[in-house]
Amino acid sequence: YGFDKPPLERYWLMLKRFARFDLGDSYFRHQSVWSLVVQKMPVSISIGLWTFFLTYLISVPLGIAKAVRNGSPFDVATSLVVLVGYAIPGFVLGVLLLVLFGGGSFWQLFPLRGLTSDNFAQLSLVGKVLDYLWHIALPITASVVGSFAVVTMLTKNAFLDQIRR
Structure with a gap:
């Protein structure tokens, strides 16, 4: 997730992931968040x-x-x-x-x-x-x-x- 990077760079990485519909993984469900949203x-x-x-x-x-x-x-x-x-x-x-x-x-x-x-x-x-x-x-x-x-x-x-x- 880039927690070791500066805030602006983390923000840019997050926007790039969102543009690819990569919302990350659910901590509790152990699935991608996008698949849970679609479900x-x-x-x-x-x-x-x-x-x-x-x-x-x-x-x-x-x-x-x-x-x-x-x-x-x-x-x-x-x-x-x-x-x-x-x-x-x-x-x-x-x-x-x-x-x-x-x-x-x-x-x-x-x-x-x-x-x-x-x-x-x-x-x-x-x-x-x-x-x-x-x-x-x-x-x-x-x-x-x-x-x-x-x-x-x-x-x-x-x-x-x-x-x-």
Whole structure:
């Protein structure tokens, strides 16, 4: 790793390794870090796609409804929810969801680890899909909340702008 070299030279060596996608080896797993990243990539892509789909499925209709009912009690109440969703960072919400619903201190409604249950192979197709969704529900929820707030307000403001023209 060049620990015997000056800092600028070490930095240059690190940049050269990164350019070759050489992220080094994992100390704990005894594998290359790049292979571990590639191994987990499908899960990250899946969560990202679910987040994108659910964010727009919820936010666009809500933003339109807020624009149509601008200034009404519905608009004020949903603005409060959107503001809270915007103010809470995703990582904080993720920890809160784990503590509340993942068996931290209160309810054990969702699993804390893994992508599937132990009996996944014996489940029907519908059971497998539901089991998978059950395992990724908390990460998706934590990810959707911040995006949901931004997209809802952007949709509302865009529709209000078009209505006023």
